[in-house]
Amino acid sequence: MPTHSFPVLNQQFIVDTKYQFIREIGQGAYGVVCAAKNTQTGEDVAIKKVTKVFEKAILAKRALREVKLLRHFSGHENITSILDMDITNVQDFNEIYLVQELMEADLHQIIRSEQPLTDAHFQYFIYQICRGLKYIHSANVLHRDLKPGNLLVNADCELKICDFGLARGFSDDAESNVGFMTEYVATRWYRAPEIMLSFQSYTKAIDMWSVGCIFAEMLGGKPLFKGRDYVDQLNQILQILGTPDEATLRRVGSERAQAYIRSLPKMPTIPFQQLYPRASPLAIDMLQKLLNFDPAARITVEQALAHPYLAAYHEEDDEPVHESTFDFSFEVTDRIDEMKRLIAQEVMSFKASKEQALGIQNGGLRRAASLSAADRSATTTAARNTPHEQIQEEPAIAEEAPVNHLASSMEVDEDLERELSGQAMQA
Incomplete structure (x- = not known):
């Protein structure tokens, strides 16, 4: 050559x-x-x-x-x-x-561009994320690092999931999932609470939490949970979702994490409608189901695709599963x-094998035309006006992180921070 x-x-x-x-x-x-x-x-x-x-x-x-x-x-x-x-x-x-x-931009750049996004954009992007994730999960693979920077977008608003460097296999046998935290340095802003709280039992629900965080970021134009460290990350989740019930806490939390949460004042839930007043009722309902603190109650990717919010695109026959596990x-x-x-x-x-067809051949998204030409044009403008200065990796500490009233008057428990970040499990 x-x-x-x-x-x-x-x-x-x-x-x-x-x-x-x-x-x-x-x-x-x-x-x-x-x-x-x-x-x-x-x-x-x-x-x-x-x-x-x-x-x-x-x-x-x-x-x-x-x-x-x-x-x-x-x-x-x-x-x-x-x-x-x-x-x-x-x-x-x-x-x-x-x-x-070659894709014009990633979703992080689209959101950062401040180009107005419509409800049609939100539906189309979330649908495509879930459609790709269904295929990934069907192969018993967890992506583990879903975030806007790992979602590539082209001028037609077509979206592709990328970066599988942190992916791991999933097994229904909990013992087979030992070592899950090895190499796990995924961005904390999109990390499911059960990962920070236990490091023991995990499911495909961790990716669905990330989808919820991405959805919230599109709705609000900024990340929902911008923790400065892992303790602050947990606090910000609790401040919005409220204190979990005792049964959930016992099921997903380590003893140290449980004790920490019990030591905090009991917190009420802040309704997502209050945070995103312009969002449609169906969008709010789907967001609530994605960002459920309890992983057992969080919706699966199949349930997300069937949610009424994605009805304009959902077509089960055009949402393939992989023929084999990885x-x-x-x-x-x-x-x-x-x-x-x-x-x-x-x-x-x-x-x-380059000349042979690899993977599936399934004819594309048959309802792609549902996204109007005007909506596609808006996203194209955002993509072309956003400089490709650097591939997004781990985001920097939040520039204007909200004041954490739960821990602002006390020093962060270093042992708790190590445990929530996973360092204790990797030591």
């Missing part, structure tokens, strides 16, 4: 000559991204160079997981797909090139040389 090189930000890209550089998109903790044109097809694509893959075992495993999962979910319209991938030297490489669809057996190895071999194997396997 003939290659050529060009600089992108602080990296040198070495790729197939058919890819011609268009512009820089951004960089994050795990790589650099640029836009390019495939001169053979005329298609504009995004090329991501994942760097320093083998400097640490945790980075190698994250890269391996990402490649395997993207291949497993290839073909679904609401999940980003790999169009091509490459490594510069099979025997000695420390970076991976992933070629994917095999996470590769996770047992922590040897960098073995993970390097497995990544090279994935790249070679992909290239060998």
Whole structure:
């Protein structure tokens, strides 16, 4: 394969000559991204160079997981797909090139642009998130890092879920889920309360909580729970949802977390209608069902798709499930040389089967036209007017975090903060 090189930000890209550089998109903790044109097809694509893959075992495993999962979910319209991938030297490489669809922006940029979003936008975006998540959950995979920055949007308001580096398998057998917190550094603003409170029993409901946080952020134009630390994050959830009942608390909370919550004044629930007075009654009802403190009572992705708020788009026959569950057996190895071999194997396997159809072929979102041309135009304007300065990773501490009246007069319990963040479980 003939290659050529060009600089992108602080990296040198070495790729197939058919890819011609268009512009820089951004960089994050795990790589650099640029836009390019495939001169053979005329298609504009995004090329991501994942760097320093083998400097640490945790980075190698994250890269391996990402490649395997993207291949497993290839073909679904609401999940980003790999169009091509490459490594510069099979025997000695420390970076991976992933070629994917070029999307104009992510949902974080759309919200940040302050471009007015309509109820039709909210419905269409939430529907597509849930449609993609149904496919992911059907393979017994939890995404674990759903947030606006991991939801890519194009000019037609089509949305794709990306970044599977923190994904994990799910089993109905609780003992099989031990070690769930390993590597778990997902953004705290979108982290389900049961994850902070227990680290023991977890379900697909953790992703549904994240969907609820994303929905609230669209409705309000800013994150709903912007904790400065994990104790503050828990406090902000309690201040809005109210104190959970004793049965729920015992089921999802560790002894230390239970004791902390019981030590606080009993808090009432603040109605979402009060927080989002312009939201429709159906939007508020769905938000309440997504942001239920009790994971057992939180709606599933199937129930979310069937909610009346998404009736304009819901069509069960056009909401596929995966034909097989994902095999996470590769996770047992922590040897960098073995993970390097497995990544090279994935790249070679992909290239060998590149001409074959991967994943599902399901004809697209048949009701996409329900989003008006005016609504699509508004989102396109927002996407094009938002600079691609940097790939969003972990958000910074809230610039104007609300005063926490529960803990403002006391120092944060460092042991509790460690436990809620998961550090105690990883030690």
